[in-house]
Amino acid sequence: xxxxxxxxxxxxxxxxxxxxxxxxxxxxxxxxxxxxxxxxxxxxxxxxxxxxxxxxxxxxxxxxxxxxxxxxxxxxxxxxxxxxxxxxxxxxxxxxxxxxxxxxxxxxxxxxxxxxxxxxxxxxxxxxxxxxxxxxxxxxxxxxxxxxxxxxxxxxxxxxxxxxxxxxxxxxxxxxxxxxxxxxxxxxxxxxxxxxxxxxxxxxxxxxxxxxxxxxxxxxxxxxxxxxxxxxxxxxxxxxxxxxxxx
Numbered sequence: 001x002x003x004x005x006x007x008x009x010x011x012x013x014x015x016x017x018x019x020x021x022x023x024x025x026x027x028x029x030x031x032x033x034x035x036x037x038x039x040x041x042x043x044x045x046x047x048x049x050x051x052x053x054x055x056x057x058x059x060x061x062x063x064x065x066x067x068x069x070x071x072x073x074x075x076x077x078x079x080x081x082x083x084x085x086x087x088x089x090x091x092x093x094x095x096x097x098x099x100x101x102x103x104x105x106x107x108x109x110x111x112x113x114x115x116x117x118x119x120x121x122x123x124x125x126x127x128x129x130x131x132x133x134x135x136x137x138x139x140x141x142x143x144x145x146x147x148x149x150x151x152x153x154x155x156x157x158x159x160x161x162x163x164x165x166x167x168x169x170x171x172x173x174x175x176x177x178x179x180x181x182x183x184x185x186x187x188x189x190x191x192x193x194x195x196x197x198x199x200x201x202x203x204x205x206x207x208x209x210x211x212x213x214x215x216x217x218x219x220x221x222x223x224x225x226x227x228x229x230x231x232x233x234x235x236x237x238x239x240x241x242x243x244x245x246x247x
Contacts, residue, residue: 002055004167005047006156007036007099008063025060029101037096044164049095051166058099059167059175061156105179111156113184114175117143118152129184139183147174 011024021038028034039045113129120126123141130139150170155162167175178184 002057003051003053004057004059004169004172005052006059006061006154006165006167008061008163011062025062025104028060028099029104031101033098033100035096035098039096039163040094041163044162045095047164047166048097052097057172059172063163105176107179107182109175109178113178114151114154114157117178117184118148118157120148139181142177142181142183143174146170147177150174 009023009028010021011026013020013022015021023034036048039048116129117126117140120129126140126143147170150168151157151174153168154171155165156167159165
């Protein structure tokens with residue numbers, strides 16, 4: 001059974017050691033398949049190495065941007081090539097997964113929206129977040145109490161800094177409901193800028209310079225936006241032991 005994750009990247013240019021670490025949803029959509037490298041947090045590494053499997057789904061999340069963003073991708077872990085050539089130990093320190101772009105979410109689901117929706121304590125509160133309609137009805141009535149509870153339990157809303165996070169199945173379902181049906185005021189202003197982009201068509205594949213967001217970088221911006229599928233690629237110089245590891 002597939003599981004669900006959220007992984008962050010920075011969509012805006014930022015120079016680190018002479019390299020631009022920018023990697024946006026547009027970059028991902030253009031290159032279609034990418035190695036999720038550069039994760040240097042042990043908790044995030046352990047999630048990729050020990051818990052992710054081929055066929056899992058991932059929300060791609062724009063972090064440290066004016067407009068935040070998230071998407072979905074299934075993944076499977078393999079060794080980070082940057083470590084293989086330098087680490088003589090039989091057990092590598094850092095690992096990475098390969099992700100394949102699947103699709104964008106229909107409606108932008110911002111972090112501000114998720115926070116506002118989960119703060120609602122009644123149908124009336126949800127109605128206030130609902131976009132204007134001629135009949136004045138609550139257009140978020142499709143969200144159930146279970147949906148709100150699942151969204152509120154997301155590490156994104158409680159442990160925002162971690163760049164690789166689990167997403168519970170209920171939250172995954174609720175985010176997809178939001179992305180498909182919309183119905184809220186998309187002009188909600190994020191306090192720290194986060195959210196989900198809309199659909200687009202893949203452009204010509206290219207190889208952008210990329211580095212996934214570090215755990216020390218807080219989400220000054222984020223979004224939920226696309227779905228993707230990942231497949232396992234053979235790692236560069238993977239130790240024999242790591243080939244036997246069940247991931």
